[in-house]
Amino acid sequence: MDEASFTLHVNGKTHQVQADPATPLLYVLRNQLGLNGPKFGCGMQQCGACMVLVDGFAHPSCQLQVHRVGAAPITTLEGLTCPDGSLHPVQQALVELQAAQCGYCLNGVAMCAAGLLRQYARPDEQTIRNALFRVLCRCGTHERYIRAVQRAAELGASG
Structure with missing residues (x-):
C-alpha cells in the first residue's frame, strides 16, 4: 500500500x-x-x-x-508520568518495591497495571494476575509485580 x-x-x-x-x-x-x-x-x-x-x-x-x-x-x-512531572502511582510502586529485575517486561507490566487500575480502583489478586497474564516475564518477578500493583492501588492509581 x-x-x-x-x-x-x-x-x-x-x-x-x-x-x-x-x-x-x-x-x-x-x-x-x-x-x-x-x-x-x-x-x-x-x-x-x-x-x-x-x-x-x-x-x-x-x-x-x-x-x-x-x-x-x-x-x-x-x-504515564503525571502532569507535574511526578511518577504515576504505578511507576512509583514499581520503584518503591523494586519490582523489576531485567526490566524488559516492565513496559508491559506498567501499562497493563495502569489500564487495570483505570477500571478497578481496588482489584483483587486474581484480577491483577489476569491483567498481567499477557506479559511474559522470564525473570520470574510476577509476585513482586502483583504486590506493586496492589501498592499502586493504595497510592490511588485509578482514574
Missing part, C-alpha cells in the same frame, strides 16, 4: 505521521515519534513488551495497524 497521513493522539499531544496503513503502531511510536517505552519483543502479541494504552485499555502495539487506531488516545510509558 501507499503511505497515508494519520493523526495520532499520543500522550496528550497530536502528531501527524506518514505511514503505510498496515504499519504496526509500535513502529510508528518508536521510529517516528521517538518513544522508547514500548519495546519490540515477540512481534506476535504474546509477550507484552509493546503494550500501550489505547483509549485507556492495555493493547499490544506490535500488530495493531496504525490505520485501526483512529482518533483513540494512545498512552505510552512516557505518557
Whole structure:
C-alpha cells in the first residue's frame, strides 16, 4: 500500500505521521515519534513488551495497524508520568518495591497495571494476575509485580 497521513493522539499531544496503513503502531511510536517505552519483543502479541494504552485499555502495539487506531488516545510509558512531572502511582510502586529485575517486561507490566487500575480502583489478586497474564516475564518477578500493583492501588492509581 501507499503511505497515508494519520493523526495520532499520543500522550496528550497530536502528531501527524506518514505511514503505510498496515504499519504496526509500535513502529510508528518508536521510529517516528521517538518513544522508547514500548519495546519490540515477540512481534506476535504474546509477550507484552509493546503494550500501550489505547483509549485507556492495555493493547499490544506490535500488530495493531496504525490505520485501526483512529482518533483513540494512545498512552505510552512516557505518557504515564503525571502532569507535574511526578511518577504515576504505578511507576512509583514499581520503584518503591523494586519490582523489576531485567526490566524488559516492565513496559508491559506498567501499562497493563495502569489500564487495570483505570477500571478497578481496588482489584483483587486474581484480577491483577489476569491483567498481567499477557506479559511474559522470564525473570520470574510476577509476585513482586502483583504486590506493586496492589501498592499502586493504595497510592490511588485509578482514574
